[in-house]
Amino acid sequence: MFDYSGTKLWWEVDDAYKVIWEALGALYDDNYYTRAKNSRHTKQYSGDDFAIANPEYTYSSQTLSTISVFQSILNPPLNVNVSKSCIDTLVAKICKNKVKPMFLTSGGTYKAEKQAKQLNKFINGLFYQTNFYQMATEIKRDEFIFGTGCAYVYEDPETNKVNVERVYPGEICVDMADGMYQKPRAIYRVRSLPRDYLRNMFPEYAEAINRAKAINVFTGRSYSELLMVYDAWHLPCNGIKGRHVFGIETCSFADEEYVKDDFPFIFTRYSSNILGFWGVGVCEELVSIQGELNRLLMNIQEAMRLSANPKVFVEEASGVNPLHLSNDNAIIVKYRNTPPVYAVNPSVHPDQFQMTDFLFKQAYGIVGLSELTASGTKPPGLNSGKAIDSFHDIETERFSHTARLWEDLHIKCAEKMLDMVHDIYERDGTYEVSSFSKKEGMENIDFADIKVDRDGYVMQCFPISDFPSTPSGKLNFIQEMASSGLIDPMMAMELLDFPDTDKMFGLKLAPLRSILQNIEDMLDTQKLISPEPYDNLEMCIQYGNYYYHWARNKKLKDSSLELIRAYISKAAKLLEVPEQAAQAAAAPAPQAPAVQTPAPEMGINPELQPTAPMV
Numbered sequence: 001m002f003d004y005s006g007t008k009l010w011w012e013v014d015d016a017y018k019v020i021w022e023a024l025g026a027l028y029d030d031n032y033y034t035r036a037k038n039s040r041h042t043k044q045y046s047g048d049d050f051a052i053a054n055p056e057y058t059y060s061s062q063t064l065s066t067i068s069v070f071q072s073i074l075n076p077p078l079n080v081n082v083s084k085s086c087i088d089t090l091v092a093k094i095c096k097n098k099v100k101p102m103f104l105t106s107g108g109t110y111k112a113e114k115q116a117k118q119l120n121k122f123i124n125g126l127f128y129q130t131n132f133y134q135m136a137t138e139i140k141r142d143e144f145i146f147g148t149g150c151a152y153v154y155e156d157p158e159t160n161k162v163n164v165e166r167v168y169p170g171e172i173c174v175d176m177a178d179g180m181y182q183k184p185r186a187i188y189r190v191r192s193l194p195r196d197y198l199r200n201m202f203p204e205y206a207e208a209i210n211r212a213k214a215i216n217v218f219t220g221r222s223y224s225e226l227l228m229v230y231d232a233w234h235l236p237c238n239g240i241k242g243r244h245v246f247g248i249e250t251c252s253f254a255d256e257e258y259v260k261d262d263f264p265f266i267f268t269r270y271s272s273n274i275l276g277f278w279g280v281g282v283c284e285e286l287v288s289i290q291g292e293l294n295r296l297l298m299n300i301q302e303a304m305r306l307s308a309n310p311k312v313f314v315e316e317a318s319g320v321n322p323l324h325l326s327n328d329n330a331i332i333v334k335y336r337n338t339p340p341v342y343a344v345n346p347s348v349h350p351d352q353f354q355m356t357d358f359l360f361k362q363a364y365g366i367v368g369l370s371e372l373t374a375s376g377t378k379p380p381g382l383n384s385g386k387a388i389d390s391f392h393d394i395e396t397e398r399f400s401h402t403a404r405l406w407e408d409l410h411i412k413c414a415e416k417m418l419d420m421v422h423d424i425y426e427r428d429g430t431y432e433v434s435s436f437s438k439k440e441g442m443e444n445i446d447f448a449d450i451k452v453d454r455d456g457y458v459m460q461c462f463p464i465s466d467f468p469s470t471p472s473g474k475l476n477f478i479q480e481m482a483s484s485g486l487i488d489p490m491m492a493m494e495l496l497d498f499p500d501t502d503k504m505f506g507l508k509l510a511p512l513r514s515i516l517q518n519i520e521d522m523l524d525t526q527k528l529i530s531p532e533p534y535d536n537l538e539m540c541i542q543y544g545n546y547y548y549h550w551a552r553n554k555k556l557k558d559s560s561l562e563l564i565r566a567y568i569s570k571a572a573k574l575l576e577v578p579e580q581a582a583q584a585a586a587a588p589a590p591q592a593p594a595v596q597t598p599a600p601e602m603g604i605n606p607e608l609q610p611t612a613p614m615v
Contacts, residue, residue, distance in 0.1 A: 017252040041283035118450040125435030147281030179277030192226040208251035308347040368398040540571035
C-alpha cells in the first residue's frame, strides 16, 4: 500500500507528472498480487498450461526457457478447460438478449413525454454508433474472467463524438486503502502506446517523448518502442478541485480541472469482495478445480501412453519367432509347449476417472450451470415447449443477480453517455445521431430538439426480444397467442413458417398507432388533422376521448382541447354517414298500390277464365 506521508499529493502541485510517476511506481508494486491474478486468469481462460504450473509467470518473465515454451506448443498436454466452458456458457446465456434502456417521464407534460420518446431513439442511435452492444459483451466476459469488467466513456478528439471503450482491468490502478469500499477518490489508467504514435499526436512534445524510457511488454523482439502512458483522475472533495492529468514519465500532454462527481469508468463485478475494490470472477472460483483437473488429465494421459498398449509374453524356450507376431491375417505362429500370451494391463485406476467426473460436476455446480446447458443439449424427457420454458425459468433464477448487473451496465453507460452529450452540446451547440427502427426506418435526431432536464426522467431497461429461442418454444408461444384470440388462425399459420413477431404486432397495432400519431401531431403542431373514412372511427372517438380527459388533467391550453373536440366531432359525423346508409338499406322498399280486379261471376272458376276474347 502506497504511503502518502511526507509525499506531495499530485493533485495539489503544479508539475503533477513528476509526482504521478513516483506514485505510480509505488502503486504498481502494491498491486502486484492483483496483476499476477489477472495474468493467471488470462492464461486459465485461454487454456495455457503454465497458468497452474507457474502462477508467477508473466509474459515479461524469463523464468521459462524458450525450449520449454516450444515443447509446450508442439506437444501440448491434455487439457479440458472447464473454466472457459463455464464462462462462454454464461456469456451466451446472459448476453443473448440485447437490453434497451427506456426513458420514462415521471408525471411529465405532453412535451416532456414527446421528448422522452425521441430520447429513446437518440440513445439507441448512440449505442449503435459506438458499437456498444458488442463492447458490452466483451466487458461482461471480462467480468466473468477477472471478476471486474470496465467500460470507459470518453469524447473522441477526432470526431467530437461520444465513444465507449472496453478497458482491460489490468490497466486500472487503485490505491488499496482508497478503494477499500469501492469508492476511491483517485484512479489511474496505465497502458502502453507506440513512441511514434505519440510523436504524431503531440508533435510539440517530441523532445520529451524521445527522452522517455521504453518498456518491454513481451519477450522477444519488437519493431515499435512502447512508452508507458497514464491517465490520472482525482475527484473534487471538500473544497479540493478535481483534476485530470494525461502524460508520460517526462511530461504531461493534458492537465485540466475535473468537475464531475464520478470517474468516466463503469465497473461491473461478478461477485464483490467484503472489502476491496476488485471483484471475484469465475476463474478465481474454479482455479483449484481447474488445476486439479489438469493434473489428473496429465497423469491419465501419461499412464495411457506408458501402460495402455498391449504386450506379448513369450517364453524363451517356446521357440517363437518374433517376426511371426505381426498384424497380418491368419498367420501361423510356431511354438513349443507354451503359446504366446497377449496381455493389456489396466493403465488407469477407475477412481481417477470418477474423480475427473466429480470435479467437472462440481465446477458447473459452483457456477450454477448444468453440463447439458454447457453442451447445448436439452435434458431427456423435455419435449414440449412449455416444459423447456419452465426449465429455462428455473435455471434463470440462479442468474437473476447476474442478469440485473447486465442491465445496470446498459443503464449506467447510457446515463454517462448522455451526460457527456449534454456537455458537448453546451459547448458546441449541436449534437446529432442517426437512429434506426423497424417502425420508422433511419432518422437523424438533433439533441437540441430533445434536450431534457437531467432530473426530468427516469430510466429503465427492457429486453429487446423475449421470444422463445427453441422451435418447440416458438410453436407453443404461437399456439398460446392463437388460442387467446390475439392473432387469427391465418396469421398463426404464417408465423409458424417465419416467426416475425415484430411484423405481426406492427400490423395488429397499425390502426391504433395511426390514430395516436395523428392526435399527438395535432397537439404538437396545433393544427387540426381530420380522421379519414378508412380509419377505425369508433377507435378515433374512444382514444380521442381518452386524450381529451388526459389533456384536461394536464391543464393544456384551451386550443388543444378544442382541437381534440373537433377531431372527435368529425369522427362522429363520419361514423353517422355509414349508419344512415345502413339504416336506409335495412328499411323495407315502398310497394306500388294494389290494382283492384273485378270479382268473378258466380259459378265461373277464375282460373278457367279466358285471357283473350273468344272468337
